[in-house]
Amino acid sequence: MRLTSKSVALIPIIATVVTAAIGATLIAPPAASAATTLGAAAQQSGRYFGTAVAAGRLGDSTYVGILNREFDMVTAENEMKMDATEPQQGRFSYGNADRIVNQARTQGKRIRGHALAWHSQQPGWMQSMSGSALRNAMLNHVTQVATYYRGKIYAWDVVNEAFADGSSGGRRDSNLQRTGNDWIEAAFRAARAADPGAKLCYNDYNTDDWSHAKTQGVYRMVQDFKSRGVPIDCVGFQSHFNAQSPVPSNYQTTLQNFANLGVDVQITELDIEGSGSSQASNYDRVTRACLAVARCTGITVWGIRDTDSWRASGTPLLFDGNGNKKAAYTSVLNALNSADPGTTTTTTTTTTTTTTSNDPGPGGCTASVSLNQWNGGFVATIKVTAGSSALSGWRVTTTLSNGTVTGSWSASGSGTSGTINWSNVDYNGNVPAGQSTEFGFQGSGSGAGLNPSCTAS
Ligand code: G2I
Numbered sequence: 001m002r003l004t005s006k007s008v009a010l011i012p013i014i015a016t017v018v019t020a021a022i023g024a025t026l027i028a029p030p031a032a033s034a035a036t037t038l039g040a041a042a043q044q045s046g047r048y049f050g051t052a053v054a055a056g057r058l059g060d061s062t063y064v065g066i067l068n069r070e071f072d073m074v075t076a077e078n079e080m081k082m083d084a085t086e087p088q089q090g091r092f093s094y095g096n097a098d099r100i101v102n103q104a105r106t107q108g109k110r111i112r113g114h115a116l117a118w119h120s121q122q123p124g125w126m127q128s129m130s131g132s133a134l135r136n137a138m139l140n141h142v143t144q145v146a147t148y149y150r151g152k153i154y155a156w157d158v159v160n161e162a163f164a165d166g167s168s169g170g171r172r173d174s175n176l177q178r179t180g181n182d183w184i185e186a187a188f189r190a191a192r193a194a195d196p197g198a199k200l201c202y203n204d205y206n207t208d209d210w211s212h213a214k215t216q217g218v219y220r221m222v223q224d225f226k227s228r229g230v231p232i233d234c235v236g237f238q239s240h241f242n243a244q245s246p247v248p249s250n251y252q253t254t255l256q257n258f259a260n261l262g263v264d265v266q267i268t269e270l271d272i273e274g275s276g277s278s279q280a281s282n283y284d285r286v287t288r289a290c291l292a293v294a295r296c297t298g299i300t301v302w303g304i305r306d307t308d309s310w311r312a313s314g315t316p317l318l319f320d321g322n323g324n325k326k327a328a329y330t331s332v333l334n335a336l337n338s339a340d341p342g343t344t345t346t347t348t349t350t351t352t353t354t355t356t357s358n359d360p361g362p363g364g365c366t367a368s369v370s371l372n373q374w375n376g377g378f379v380a381t382i383k384v385t386a387g388s389s390a391l392s393g394w395r396v397t398t399t400l401s402n403g404t405v406t407g408s409w410s411a412s413g414s415g416t417s418g419t420i421n422w423s424n425v426d427y428n429g430n431v432p433a434g435q436s437t438e439f440g441f442q443g444s445g446s447g448a449g450l451n452p453s454c455t456a457s
Contacts, residue, residue, distance in 0.1 A: 002082035038318075038329075039072030041336035047292060049336065050112065052077040052269065055096035057308065058103055062323040066105075066304050073154065075112040075268070075300055076358040077310075080431045081121040085145050089125045089137065101152060112268065113153040115160035115404040116142045117201060119174030119188045135179040139190045146194035150390055155199035155234055155266065158191045159184045163204055169217035172393040181378060184221070185230040192231040192427065196437075203236030203268055209248035210257060222261050226442070227407035229425050236268035239286060240302070242314055243273065247282050252289035259295035260372065262379040262409070269302040272328070273314030273404045280331040283318070285336035294372065298317060346400070363389050365431070367396045367452035375390075378447030382411075382422070384454055386431040393429040393457040396439075404446035411439035423457065 033042035050073025067074075070269035078084060079096040086092050104111050117138055118163045129137060146156060162171040162184055171177050179408045184202070202222065207215045216237070225232045235258050241247050248254070257327050267290055272282045290296035303309045307321040318329040364387040372379045384394050395412070398420050405416040410428055413419040428437045 013081045035333075038070045038333060041071065041297060041333055044336070045339035047290070047296070047339075048073040049108065049332075050074055050110075050298060050300035051304055052300065052302045053100050053103070053306065054081050055099045055305075061234045063102075063304055063308070064241050066281075066319060066323055068107050071109065073110050073298060073300060074100060074158060075082040075113060075114045075177065076100045077114075077303070078121070080143060080145070081115060082126065083121045083123045086141050087123050090140075093146060101149070110154040111149075111152060112266075113146075113149060113156040113198070114268075114286065116145055116160065117176065117183075118160040119172060119176055120161065122175075128265075130175055131179060134375075136176055136188070137181065137230040137406050138176060138179070138183065139186060139387065142162065142187050142190040143194045145344045146191045146198065150195040151197060152196045153195065155201050155264075156191055156195070156235075157236055157268070158188050158200045158204045158232075160180065160206065162202075163207070163217050163344070165206055165214060167213045169213035169220075171217075179262035185225060185228075188225070188231050189427070195301075199233040199238045199264065200231055201234040201266065201268075202232060203238065204238055204337055205269070206245065207235075208237055208239055208241075208251050210250040210253055210254040214400055215254060219258060219261070220265060221379050222258065223407070226261055226263070226409040226440070229409045229411070229439075231427070232263060232265040232412065234266055236251060238267050238269035238302075239271075240268050240316075241271060241272040243387075244310075245382060247285055251286065252292055254294045255289055255296050259293050260377070260379060262293045262372075262381055262442060264297045265293060266292075266297055267299040270299055271302045271311070271316035272308060272358070273311065273315075273316045275315055276327055279315075280327040284331040284335050286289050288331050288338075290378075294444040314451075329410070356373075361455050363387065363391075364457055365391055365394050365453035365454040367449050369398075371447045371453050377442070377444050379440060379442045380447050381438055382450075382452050383438050384424075384431065385436040386433050388433055390457050391429070391431040392422050393452055394431065395457045396452050396454050397454050398422065398450045400443070401449055402448070403443045408441035409439060410437070410442075413441065416443075 025271055030257060035044060038049040049071060051071045052075045054077045076097050079100055101111055126137060162172055165172055178185050188200055204218055209215060209216050258265050273281055290299055301317060303317050305319040306312055306315040306317050307325055309317050318326055320326055366384045366385045370381045382396060400417050410425055411422040431437050
């Protein structure tokens with residue numbers, strides 16, 4: 001048979017990459033030449049290393065020197081919060097946030113947005129609102145700010161600190177919570193619509209210990225969101241540690257269990273009070289916990305020098321007040337340098353990425369799967385990519401021979417095993433030419449052999 005260019009284009013190209021190994025702990029060899037900055041060291045395993053930045057310190061040359069040298073991700077410490085960006089209702093103010101964004105972007109750094117909706121640091125006008133007026137004001141805020149920064153934000157903390165401390169495992173009481181329990185998912189949907197390219201995170205503190213009621217409450221919310229297709233991509237663990245709130249022994253378990261729901265996990269506001277070798281060893285543990293979880297995509301510390309910290313007296317950061325590297329800095333750098341480039345040192349899960357490509361041409365689409373498999377269960381994340389023209393709807397077919405779907409998000413499936421047809425939901429059917437959207441499902445048994453194929457509908 002003569003292969004025409006058309007028939008060549010239709011031959012599927014299947015590439016399978018196994019990105020993590022099962023079994024005994026991998027002791028990865030050190031990178032060929034160790035990186036000398038935190039950002040470069042994190043990049044060796046595809047992660048980032050970021051810091052909170054205060055606009056008011058951008059005139060301090062020691063501060064900016066360390067920022068430019070060491071970090072590849074930036075979070076505005078206060079400047080993107082609701083009180084800063086909408087000081088009067090409907091009048092938005094981005095001056096200080098833009099100073100941080102522009103500084104980061106001119107240095108090639110990415111940006112985490114913090115935070116679109118929060119019970120705290122609300123502008124005065126919002127603090128006194130309630131009911132549907134508050135709900136609408138909150139949604140308008142999310143839409144306006146996420147739209148203003150569309151395309152510039154790697155991940156947004158869409159909702160911050162919405163769960164209660166203590167043993168209830170429930171929501172924190174706040175004016176936003178009193179607008180209805182669905183306020184969080186409403187915020188996520190508004191953020192997705194405003195900036196479809198940003199990862200959308202739920203961010204909280206005291207969620208590091210797997211046995212805590214608050215951790216379990218957040219876990220159940222993320223599980224529920226995933227099962228109902230609420231657009232959530234990541235969970236941020238603030239990780240403010242001190243003697244009263246030490247690094248828990250099950251920290252890595254917590255990160256892994258959330259990741260197994262099919263979200264990225266990020267350490268978003270790390271600081272650990274203390275000094276010397278005990279502080280250094282705590283930083284080492286936190287860093288290695290992230291490195292051991294394939295979907296822990298990066299770490300952000302909450303400030304640069306101890307004197308920049310919101311709790312400066314606890315000397316919780318990686319640089320001292322003079323900008324010198326502390327023992328904690330060295331332990332983080334060494335831990336990052338010990339990561340096996342391109343792989344992760346997880347002990348229990350295998351992540352496989354299979355790309356099936358058959359050059360869809362105009363009107364077509366392709367699908368690829370990233371499979372996170374562990375003993376007895378799996379999470380599959382499927383990426384749908386439009387061909388050379390935009391999609392207004394899509395359908396993906398998968399084969400599940402030895403597993404059963406227990407929950408899915410961002411698509412509706414025709415069944416739970418065997419051949420399953422997945423269709424887009426209302427908010428992700430439109431995919432611009434060459435762009436992608438993701439959906440996923442979790443299941444029991446094996447997710448092997450899914451072999452997704454995509455058609456436009
Ligand atoms: O509290 C630590 C962090 C907990 N998670 C959410 C983060 O957004 C939070 O950051 C801190 C900032 O580091 C502080 O800098 O959030 C505080 C407010 O909740 C920030 O403190 C505020 C002071 O309360 C204000 O009086 C001050 O004007 O910082 C402002 C700017 O310096």
